[in-house]
Amino acid sequence: MPKDGSTEAGGLAVALEGALKQNGGLWFGWSGKIVGNASEQPEIVQAGNITFAVVDLSQKDYDEYYAGFANRALWPICHYRLDLLQIDRHDTEGYFRVNRTFAASLAPLLRPDDLIWVHDYHFIPFASELRKLGFNNRIGFFLHIPWPPSDIASALPAYERFLKDLGGYDVIGFHTPQDAENFQQCLVREGIGSAVGAGEHQIDSRRIRIGAFPVGIDTEAFARTAVRGEKNALVRRMQASLAGRDLIIGVDRLDYSKGIKQRIESFSCFIRSNPAFRNRVTYLQITPKSRSDVPEYKRMQREIAEHSGTTNGSLGEVDWTPIRYVNRTVGHAALAGLYRMSRVGLVTPLRDGMNLVAKEFVAAQRPEDPGVLVLSRFAGAAHELDCSVLVNPYDAEACAAAIARALQMPLEERRERWTTMMKRLQTNTVEAWCGQFLACLDGEAELQGEPRRPRERGGSLPLEAAPI
Ligand code: ADQ
Numbered sequence: 248m249p250k251d252g253s254t255e256a257g258g259l260a261v262a263l264e265g266a267l268k269q270n271g272g273l274w275f276g277w278s279g280k281i282v283g284n285a286s287e288q289p290e291i292v293q294a295g296n297i298t299f300a301v302v303d304l305s306q307k308d309y310d311e312y313y314a315g316f317a318n319r320a321l322w323p324i325c326h327y328r329l330d331l332l333q334i335d336r337h338d339t340e341g342y343f344r345v346n347r348t349f350a351a352s353l354a355p356l357l358r359p360d361d362l363i364w365v366h367d368y369h370f371i372p373f374a375s376e377l378r379k380l381g382f383n384n385r386i387g388f389f390l391h392i393p394w395p396p397s398d399i400a401s402a403l404p405a406y407e408r409f410l411k412d413l414g415g416y417d418v419i420g421f422h423t424p425q426d427a428e429n430f431q432q433c434l435v436r437e438g439i440g441s442a443v444g445a446g447e448h449q450i451d452s453r454r455i456r457i458g459a460f461p462v463g464i465d466t467e468a469f470a471r472t473a474v475r476g477e478k479n480a481l482v483r484r485m486q487a488s489l490a491g492r493d494l495i496i497g498v499d500r501l502d503y504s505k506g507i508k509q510r511i512e513s514f515s516c517f518i519r520s521n522p523a524f525r526n527r528v529t530y531l532q533i534t535p536k537s538r539s540d541v542p543e544y545k546r547m548q549r550e551i552a553e554h555s556g557t558t559n560g561s562l563g564e565v566d567w568t569p570i571r572y573v574n575r576t577v578g579h580a581a582l583a584g585l586y587r588m589s590r591v592g593l594v595t596p597l598r599d600g601m602n603l604v605a606k607e608f609v610a611a612q613r614p615e616d617p618g619v620l621v622l623s624r625f626a627g628a629a630h631e632l633d634c635s636v637l638v639n640p641y642d643a644e645a646c647a648a649a650i651a652r653a654l655q656m657p658l659e660e661r662r663e664r665w666t667t668m669m670k671r672l673q674t675n676t677v678e679a680w681c682g683q684f685l686a687c688l689d690g691e692a693e694l695q696g697e698p699r700r701p702r703e704r705g706g707s708l709p710l711e712a713a714p715i
Contacts, residue, residue, distance in 0.1 A: 259603070262465060262677035263366075264297070266685070271296030273361070275353050278302060281309045287352045302352050304345070311341025313369070318541050321368045324403050325392045326504040326598045331543055332402060339404045343372055350376035357382060362688055365416070367391045372408075374415035387418040387688035389460065392600040393627065394426040397433040410439050414450035418688045420460040422601045422627035427459050460684050461631060464606045466672040469583060473611035476584025481577070486588055489529055493654060496589040497532040498582065498604045499596070501574070503543065506597040506623065506640040507534060507551050511570065513595070513646035515558045518569060520644075521651050526567040528654065530593075531585070535576045548574075586611035591653045592620045594628070595640040601627040605635070609668045617665035619653035621646070631671050634664040 267274060278290065278301035285308065289300035304313065315338030323331035350373060357363075357377075363386040365373045374386040394400065403409060410433055413419060421427045431448060434440055440450030448455045476482055485494075495514070499505035514530050532555070538544045555572040562569045577585070586592060592608035605620060605628040612618055620635035622628060629637055638649045 259462065259677065262681060265678065266681040267297050268295065273298045273300060273356060275300045275349075275356070276302075277304060277313075277349075280304070281306055287348060289352050289356070298356075300353070300356055302349065308341060308345050308348075311335075311338045312345040314538070314541050316342035317369045318538055319543070320404060321371075322392070322504075323543075324399060325368060325390075325395060327393070327395050327399055328503065328598075329399060329402055331503070334404050336404075343405075343408075346370060346372045347376050349373065350380060353377075354380050354382070357384065359384065362685065363387070364389065364685065364688065372412040372415075375412035378415045385417045385688050386415065387420065387684060388413065388416040389420040389684060390426070390600070391422070391462070393423075393598055394421055394430045394433075396429045397436045400429070400433050401437075407437055407439075410434055410437055411450075414440065414453060414455065416455060417453070418456045418458070418684070420458060420684055420687075422459065422461050423630050424459045426600075426627070427457050431457050456687060456690075458687065460680055460687075461627065461675060462601050462603070463672065463676045463678075463680050464603055464610060465678070466606075466610045466669075466676050469607055469610040472580055473583035473587040476580045476582070476611075477587060479578075479581045479584045481581040482584035482588065485531075485585060492526070493528045493590040494585075494588055495528055495530040495591040495593055495650065495654075496585055496608075497530070497534075497593040497595075498577075498586075499532075499534055499594075500537040501534045501544065501548055501551070502537060503547050504596055504598050506595045507532065508547075508554055509597065509640050509643065510593055510595050510646070511551070511554050511558055513640075513643045514570065514593075514650065515562060516643045517647035517650040518562050520647055524651075524654070525562075526564060528569075528590075529571060530569060531571045531573070531589075533573050533575070533577055533582075533585075536574055583607065583611045586618075587613060590618050591650060592618060593650070594620065594626060595623040595638060595646065596626050597623070597640055599623070599626040599628070603628075605632055606672055609635075609665065610672055612665055612669075614662075614665070614669075616658065617661050619656050619661055619664070620668070621649050621653050631675060632668050634667045 274297055280303045282303040282305065285303040285305040289302045292299045315335060319333040320338065361384050363384050365386065365388045368390060374388065377386065400406065421430065431442060434448055435442060440448050443449045446456060446458045448457055497510055499507060518525060536548060555570045559568055559570050586608045594602055594605040594608065596602055605622050605626060608620055609632065620632060622632055622635040622637055623640045624637045625640065636649045636653050638646050640646060
């Protein structure tokens with residue numbers, strides 16, 4: 248996120264900044280810059296009551312820690328893709344080294360009563376590095392991606408070290424109860440500490456809370472943005488270009504976990520098995536490129552582009568391009584407006600921690616005439632959005648049938664499903680998520696009946712994950 252929070256940052260970054268703004272605090276993380284001679288000394292910018300402290304990475308650190316270990320070992324393993332795991336000793340060392348350096352950079356800025364909230368898979372050993380430097384602060388960790396069962400997780404290089412390092416946190420949060428269970432199971436199987444009741448684990452002298460904290464969105468704000476989005480120029484152009492056809496939308500970063508290739512296959516299967524829909528629907532897939540310097544991503548970019556081209560070639564007609572595949576980022580108002588005009592939202596990841604697009608799609612709908620969400624059962628969002636049409640994204644024929652069902656769903660059923668889901672999103676907002684996590688992290692003082700000490704600087708301190 249930019250230091251002044253000024254651009255179209257995602258809902259999550261905005262929400263975290265909002266949480267910080269309430270009491271003031273320090274935001275620490277990677278600047279997003281790669282420089283020849285990276286200094287351990289953070290660059291500090293004050294914006295209101297938030298201090299932003301950011302550090303650069305050297306090319307070697309970036310290659311080994313970020314593009315290497317984080318995105319070629321942790322990301323595939325956490326998304327159940329053992330086949331894509333790349334083990335490289337230098338990458339593994341780089342990952343731990345950068346966490347150590349980051350902890351050393353943050354150390355001089357920390358105060359004894361700061362609550363520290365660390366985010367995502369780039370920073371698993373961060374608490375353990377801070378503990379080695381003598382910090383006893385309450386430290387929480389939230390993992391934004393799934394945590395797999397132990398048979399898969401144990402393929403990680405330095406697996407045992409990871410689990411032990413996670414023992415440095417006081418609270419470890421996941422999106423779903425399954426992820427939390429998987430993680431606790433890993434500890435049990437490796438004989439690390441012992442489970443002491445539901446969601447609590449004792450490791451040496453530390454009692455760790457392990458739980459599910461499903462992340463939300465700013466539901467009302469997104470719904471308002473969608474209303475405004477209807478007037479957006481891009482949305483209007485899109486509407487005109489549809490010439491009365493129904494719109495099916497998919498919005499994902501270009502990533503193998505999102506199941507885009509399988510989705511194109513499902514759409515193609517839908518058209519072939521439902522010829523009445525030929526020339527009556529358009530599938531728009533908006534997919535900004537990501538991590539293009541990781542070889543698996545480069546290959547996938549080419550494959551998906553080719554696949555959508557081939558599908559258009561075989562299904563299309565002179566006056567109908569079935570799939571519009573766009574590799575770019577779209578502004579939030581336009582995105583919300585596009586969700587709102589869509590009859591169907593296709594969110595079919597092969598595995599996803601949560602998937603905020605699913606929630607945004609629901610929040611953006613017209614209450615009187617909502618579109619239908621077709622959602623993968625392997626997205627964390629499926630726990631809360633179980634009134635969507637749930638699918639197995641690997642099964643093209645079943646997904647094709649789900650698309651047909653979604654397009655033909657009677658208004659009354661659409662309204663019922665949408666109303667139930669929207670109520671949940673209005674309760675489980677991103678603000679509620681922040682509040683619940685921080686209350687759990689700060690809980691010890693209250694549990695012991697101690698009054699909460701006022702914090703001079705507020706103290707909640709998200710360590711921002713590197714951009715993914
Ligand atoms: P991501 O894998 O990035 O996040 P997701 O949760 O879907 O996935 O969030 C994507 C965000 O980017 C959404 O807010 C969406 O609107 C935005 N976005 C996507 N494509 C866009 C485009 N073309 N233009 C503009 N905006 C676009 C990780 C995990 C998820 C988890 C989140 C939050 O992988 O499982 O839900 O973190 O915890």
